[in-house]
Amino acid sequence: MKVLLRNPRRELDVDGPVRVDTLLRRLEINRESVLVIRSGELVPGDAELGDDDVIEIRPVISGGA
Amino acid sequence: MKCRTCRGPAIIDLKAHNANFCAEHFLAFCREQVARAIKKHRMLGPDERVLVAVSGGKDSLAVWDILLELGYQADGFVIGLGIGEYSETSTGYARAFASERGLTLHETSLRDDHGFDVPTAAEVTRRVPCSACGLSKRHLFDKAAIDGGYDAVATGHNLDDEAAVLFGNTLRWNTEYLGRQRPVLPARDGFPRKIKPLVRLGEREMAAYCVIRGIDYIVEECPMAAGNKHLRYKEALNAIEAESPGSKHAFYHEFLSKAADRFADDAAGAIADGTSELGTCTRCGSPSSNEVCAFCLLVERTADAVPVTLGERRGARR
Ligand code: SF4
Ligand SMILES: [Zn+2]
Ligand SMILES: [Zn+2]
Numbered sequence: 001m002k003v004l005l006r007n008p009r010r011e012l013d014v015d016g017p018v019r020v021d022t023l024l025r026r027l028e029i030n031r032e033s034v035l036v037i038r039s040g041e042l043v044p045g046d047a048e049l050g051d052d053d054v055i056e057i058r059p060v061i062s063g064g065a
Numbered sequence: 066m067k068c069r070t071c072r073g074p075a076i077i078d079l080k081a082h083n084a085n086f087c088a089e090h091f092l093a094f095c096r097e098q099v100a101r102a103i104k105k106h107r108m109l110g111p112d113e114r115v116l117v118a119v120s121g122g123k124d125s126l127a128v129w130d131i132l133l134e135l136g137y138q139a140d141g142f143v144i145g146l147g148i149g150e151y152s153e154t155s156t157g158y159a160r161a162f163a164s165e166r167g168l169t170l171h172e173t174s175l176r177d178d179h180g181f182d183v184p185t186a187a188e189v190t191r192r193v194p195c196s197a198c199g200l201s202k203r204h205l206f207d208k209a210a211i212d213g214g215y216d217a218v219a220t221g222h223n224l225d226d227e228a229a230v231l232f233g234n235t236l237r238w239n240t241e242y243l244g245r246q247r248p249v250l251p252a253r254d255g256f257p258r259k260i261k262p263l264v265r266l267g268e269r270e271m272a273a274y275c276v277i278r279g280i281d282y283i284v285e286e287c288p289m290a291a292g293n294k295h296l297r298y299k300e301a302l303n304a305i306e307a308e309s310p311g312s313k314h315a316f317y318h319e320f321l322s323k324a325a326d327r328f329a330d331d332a333a334g335a336i337a338d339g340t341s342e343l344g345t346c347t348r349c350g351s352p353s354s355n356e357v358c359a360f361c362l363l364v365e366r367t368a369d370a371v372p373v374t375l376g377e378r379r380g381a382r383r
């Protein structure tokens with residue numbers, strides 16, 4: 001599957017199927033600081049991502065005063 | 066994973082609330098949390114007009130949307146900060162949000178209306194960009210609210226923002242700021258009331274709210290923010306939150322209920338010192354303890370500066 005990451009923007013290829021929370025753990029991403037989005041919809045931690053999915057891991061933390 | 070309300074399939078899990086929700090009931094949850102914050106902290110009366118400080122990011126667009134959903138009269142105000150493409154893109158999201166919904170969005174541009182931008186101000190003042198940026202935002206939002214006859218200014222500060230600020234103030238025991246860190250600052254001496262309706266909702270919730278509502282917002286980080294303290298505090302708190310869900314909520318809200326009052330004197334003392342002879346700025350008419358307010362001084366100091374192009378900034382400190 002294709003995984004789009006941001007800040008900086010980059011793309012990864014990951015073999016599916018894999019659970020969302022497993023993928024995040026593998027990428028060492030804290031689930032508190034991202035959302036996982038598939039075709040415009042949120043996917044929860046226990047969802048299984050398929051080999052053909054295109055997903056975005058969107059950071060939710062912003063800086064500044 | 067099932068929705069707490071309807072037992073249908075859930076799309077988001079909120080560990081801090083020990084709950085999962087479907088899209089519809091997650092939106093309802095967000096509105097409820099905002100309604101609770103408004104009521105508990107007496108932020109707004111039912112017929113009051115509120116000006117939302119909009120940036121084009123998730124929090125400010127979400128707070129605007131939720132206030133409207135809750136039936137408040139809410140207009141927006143956006144400032145062109147002049148931070149290159151980042152500012153143009155984010156202002157574009159604010160405009161699109163307003164025009165798609167037929168809302169009133171007031172606009173001002175630092176460069177066009179005040180002769181400077183954030184990168185140039187940072188260079189001239191030799192301070193972090195967020196300092197001139199924050200000063201400009203506070204000044205212009207306050208002034209727009211007073212001039213427009215609004216009852217309050219609402220900002221998109223969420224639980225993560227407030228917990229991070231509290232963390233920073235606590236690390237240094239900055240008692241003056243601790244005494245002032247409230248979800249509502251009442252109107253005083255020509256300043257409007259300021260409210261933070263999102264203090265019960267975290268950053269992840271606000272991003273999820275926007276995705277579900279189909280609100281497009283700027284996902285990219287402000288190029289001036291990278292690596293700043295605020296971000297590091299948020300990361301530290303999220304590391305704790307991951308091990309112990311609900312920590313951020315407890316840290317901030319228990320502070321409000323159990324500790325904030327203890328620092329009230331420190332804050333009151335500082336306000337009294339700073340504003341003992343509060344008059345008005347001779348240039349813009351805003352409340353100020355000096356003849357010329359800090360914003361007008363910044364306008365003056367940057368008037369002759371060569372505009373800084375992003376990426377060429379030298380020697381600025383963070
Ligand atoms: S991160 Fe700093 S410079 Fe960027 S918009 Fe926020 S306050 Fe302004
Ligand atoms: Zn439901
Ligand atoms: Zn002034």
